[in-house]
Amino acid sequence: MSTPADTAGRTPRIVRTAAELSAAIARAIEFNAPEQGTATLGLVPTMGALHSGHESLVSTARAHNDVLVVSIFVNELQFNDAQDFARYPRTLEADVEILARAGADIVFAPQASTVYPDGRPLIKIDSGELGSKFEGASRPGHFDGMLAVVAKLLHFAMPPATLGVPVSYRAYFGQKDAQQLVLINRMVADLNYPVEICSVPIIRSAEGLALSSRNQFLTAEQAKAALVIHRALSLVKERAERHEPLYLEDAAGLFEMEPLVELDYFELVDPRTLQELAFNCQDTPFTGEGLLLVAARVGEVRLIDNMPLGY
């Protein structure tokens, strides 16, 4: 198996089309597969503008797989706001340098015409009720568009069946996008994708802000104000750890003291179903498992974050 030490610094192969990707995967598996047993292939889907959060996904996937593919594609279908799509940062050259250091074997950077040769797909994946709440309520169509591209990326990078080597296939996603992760797990289960979905914890700045490609649009003052998100999550987590009532309302109330930050939602949900848990107003201590979800707008930038409770 390749390790970060023996692949780091090697320029990954950059491929643009489905045929190039399949050929590159076949060659890489041939070259890196163990002499006996099952080879492993990891896929890390991204939209580029890579930061340490992505690097954590890539280094986790690198450590666990013989062959590592990272995709970079800014998927217009998941943007409900044309301006957000137009200004999404695109930094391919710098991304490839980061991926060389992190030891990726292959970078798949397709054109939109490769992913959607007939334009918008006629047949859609419907993210259902789960995709219309929280982020889906603020970004209509976002999750259907996200699932469309993830379904396609999982197919593009699927190990070719003709290799003569058994290959186990994994794809890696960040826990920062908690609703996305739940939906991808459901899609893979509901549509029988032969892939294991692996999740990687949130990487934050030293002050606690969850890293995101869109953070670069924040002014220093906005970035400082945005730390209220982590303060509010941490306050509730500390109460849960002390087995105290959570009083979500007063954690959410911290946002009123930050005029630059407009709270969208602050909810405690079941981590698997994202059903709201009714702990808001009760005076009883929290037991069980929960996931605190938060989204807020800071200027033009929408930020999301979350924190597991009771794990």
Ligand SMILES: Nc1ncnc2c1ncn2[C@@H]1O[C@H](COP(=O)(O)OP(=O)(O)OP(=O)(O)O)[C@@H](O)[C@H]1O
């Ligand atoms: N801070 C982070 N910690 C862990 N994983 C992350 C982090 N930020 C992004 N990821 C994960 O990286 C993958 C690619 O995400 P993406 O390219 O959309 O980056 P992003 O920083 O989330 O961008 P943005 O939030 O601006 O869309 C996703 O699986 C996402 O969950």
Ligand SMILES: CC(C)(CO)[C@@H](O)C(=O)[O-]
């Ligand atoms: C999974 C993904 C790469 C699909 O475009 C995107 O939603 C993201 O980066 O989280």
Ligand code: BAL
């Ligand atoms: N990281 C989620 C991708 C998006 O915001 O569209």
